[in-house]
Amino acid sequence: MSTHSTTSPFADEPNLQTEETLGRLFADPRRRTLLRVLASCEGRVELDRLTERVVDAEGSADHDDPSDQFDRTLVSLYHCHLPVLADADLVTIDDDDGVFVTPDPAALDQLL
Template identity: 45%
Template sequence: MSNSDVGGRTVPSRDELFTLLADEPRREVLRVVAERSPNGIDPNDLAYEIAAVTNDKPLAAVTDDEHQRTRIDCQHRVLPALKDAGVIADQNGTLVATDALPDATVDTIRTGNAHASSAELDAVFSGLADERRRTMLAVLVDQIDTVSVDALARAVAQLETSTDDVTAETVDNVRVSLVHVHLPMLADAGLVEYDTETGRVIAADNAALCASWLEFESDREKMEQEPEVLESTVPL
């Protein structure tokens, strides 16, 4: 669900934002358009630049076939998703970046990440494209030792309900989702180290995970406001 409008445009939710970024062509299009804004870039020129990046060759070496394939992908798949999310706008045939993305996110897209491959970034952003998984990571990144799944489930439940008085049923429901859905996905993305035998987990030292991607999350702000919740439940 998108957030409230900014400057007349709908701001994508965190789920929508990270889903968008879990795709190399969309990241590259955002990067190029952001770099060219506010003047913008012609869609045809954009296709040449994206083709050069995705085929790892100089702009002048891009073939007509590579340009055509990229142009079609941009026209039918990449640009519609970015326009629908409100992060790119078409102004009289020129593509420009809007102000819908946080500055920290735009800066990250522009600078890229020299320590992660495109596939790794795809996995990281897919892992972040869920509020509960982001809450889990926000809890884990502040821990220096492994955490039991039970303690993590309780901390997540408390943060999601904004109270430390959560029922055993609520915690159990969260725990089931962590064990069967979210922890395996975060482990596959290289964002956590999860030992299924001991039932303990710790945030992985993943260079692709930029701390600023979690800092503007409302869950993390809630954690900072209620440190006693974490201190009493997580280090177990």
């Protein structure tokens, strides 16, 4: 996964498409948690640290092995949720030297 840069779905589009985009962004509970966590981040954050914060925010069921929960969360963030947020220009993902996520505070403020 490299740095994503696309046209924002929020710019100059009909309200219906914006509502569809917002619905897609907020439809998943993990993505909602991720958005809240990203809104509290200051600057670039390493994917492992971001994953830890999401796992902490979600809490875990007593039967879940913490390392399994971390691994499942990391995979879902990297392959599912972060690409959706990158496509919406809410984050930039940089995997040139490790995997780092940089939230766009202005876009997140507008969204949340």
